[in-house]
Amino acid sequence: MLRPILIHPDPRLKKLCDPVAEVTDEIRRLADDMLETMYDAPGVGLAAPQVGVTKRMLVMDCIKDGTPEPMVLINPEITWGSEDLNVYEEGCLSIPDQYAEVKRPALVSVRWTGLDGKADERTFEGLWATCVQHEIDHLNGKLFIDYLGPLKRQMITRKMEKLKRERARSVDV
Template sequence: MIRSILIHPDPRLKKLCDPVTEITGEVRQLAADMLETMYDAPGIGLAAPQVGVMRRVLVMDCIKEGTPEPMVLINPAVIWASEDQTVYEEGCLSIPDQYADVKRPAEVQVRWTDLHGVEQERQFAGIWATCVQHEIDHLDGKLFIDYLGPLKRQMITRKMEKLKRERARELTVR
């Protein structure tokens, strides 16, 4: 089921998410819905708070062409980050059509639990490293615009407030 994606500013996007304590049917359904929502958007990553669920779950798939590689990470944590940094122009499904350069570690080692309850660990590089860090930030109540200067952040926030007003108006006109 495709879920609605929250648009910034929404207070839920700024909250720390609770850990998942048990892999239940509800968690598996959330992950399936999030993947479907992410692919439909389209995007390469989506965190549970973006669909209004305050749990530490994220999905991602950075393969743009070829065989998809969907990943579900439950309670992910960065356990190592490279000193080398990389700059990538990031966007966000909760901040549509806005992009900005963000500097992050070029590589990260991440530990998480999979949908079978098995602990996993993997080193990510390139777009995968950027994506997993961006999505983990969501679980910690942080958005990519929080890395920007105050003026640029305010400008994007104002655009999102305007977009939300326009969408609300469209809904009332129907």
């Protein structure tokens, strides 16, 4: 089931998310919904707070051409980050059509729980590393625009407020 994606500014996007206590059928349904919503958007990552659920869970698939590799990370935690940095032009489904360069560790190791309830760990690089860090930021109430200067951040926030007003008006018609 497609879920509506929250648009910044929304207080739910700035909240620290609660850990998932156990992998239940409800969590598995949420994962399916999030993957469907992410692919439909289209995007390469989506965190639970973006669909209004303040749980520590994210989905991602950074394969743009070829066989999809959907991943569901529950209670993800970065355990290591490289000193080498990577600059990537990031966007966000909660901040549509806005992009900015963000500097992050080029490699990160992440530990999480899978849908099978088992612990998993992997070192990500390239777009996967950028994406997992971006989505984990969401779980901590942080957006990619928080890495930008105050002027650029305010400009993007004003554009999003205008977009939300326009969308609200089109629904009222």
